[in-house]
Amino acid sequence: MWLSLILGRHSGQPQPYTRAQRVFVSVLLMLFVSLVLVEGCLQIALKVPFMIRRPAMVSVEPESQLGWVNREGHYRSPLTRSSATVLPGGFRETGSGPWNAGRDHVLAIGCSFMFGWAISDDETFCWRLQRRLPSSVQVVNAAVPAYGTYQSLLTLERYLKEYPAPLVVVYGMIGGHEDRNIANPNYVWLISNCFLWDSVGFPFCTMDAEEGLVRHQPFYCHTWPGISQSILANILFRKNLLMARRNKSYTPERKQDITRVLLESMDQCCRAHGSKLVVLYLSESNASGNDTFLADHYDSFLPKKKITVVNCLSCNDASLRVPHDGHPNGEQNRRWIDCAGDIIAGEVEHALADRHGSLWRVLHGP
16 A cells, blocks of 8 residues: 555556655655664674563562662573572572571672672672671671662661661672762663663762752663664664753762762761671773772772772683673682682671670680
8 A cells, every 4th residue: 555655556546645645655664664774784783683682680670769679589590500599688698597687797788799690699709708707697698780889878778777787888899880879871771771671760869069969869761662672772762861861960070979978978877887887899890891990089088987998809801700791700709708808807806896895805815
């Protein structure tokens, strides 16, 4: 019918279609063909299959304040040949036995690096840390994939309302957390492609005129139909997101100031509950392979605030990443524990002595 409308004839009978209608349909048809050609060229140039498989984060679920949280369950990945166990409360298994709120414990917060994405439970930093500490001390892995400093702070605040205060809080920091704290549109676009639901909330912060931190409710990103099948649709979605996000209190020039205030707030929250904060710089799989800017930006700040910091940055070597994924593998997690394990254990020992007083010192020495 379209062809007959364009040509203006059909079975020798006079056509009821006007010239304007034929032109309109011709333009639509040419536009459709052009889009198909552009999509095909993009598929060939970028060497991706027609169906764009999103690396779905099936171990998380939506949450109104934090954006998303870990979902209880046991998860296996055929791609990375790993398995992950998420316990009730959203905590990753650390091999410390059933969670007991009455035990002395260490709380780990952060993103997928601290969570141990794409590796099995017994390869994670927190599993290895559990074996560095006294058997009476439990390690609680409350890290959540794709979190930044702000979501980690919210996690800590919520945790302290529901559970006894930990001896030590270990925050695993990567360079990308700065952008996550302000809901950078490129980060929002990337994470939106990894979730199974169509509306994702991203909590973020800004600074007011008096240099005070302003906490915002989540910025919701509504994904478009077809972005998991079409590269062109995904590109247009990203461009639209860039424009929309920049009209929503987006302040990239203040991301380091915001992150410093968040770190200070995290430390104040710990001190108010008698806990000790330890910040770990973790290596990040990025194009440059160099995260030394973390040390450059925060080494002069954290010691002034009497926050313990451990620099575990290392080279971005392929042998330290999970094949087909890019996250740190078990060997990288082992190197992190070699770097920070003794320091954290020392902080735990001091916290035990402070919390339990002279009896602990008599039993365990000075």
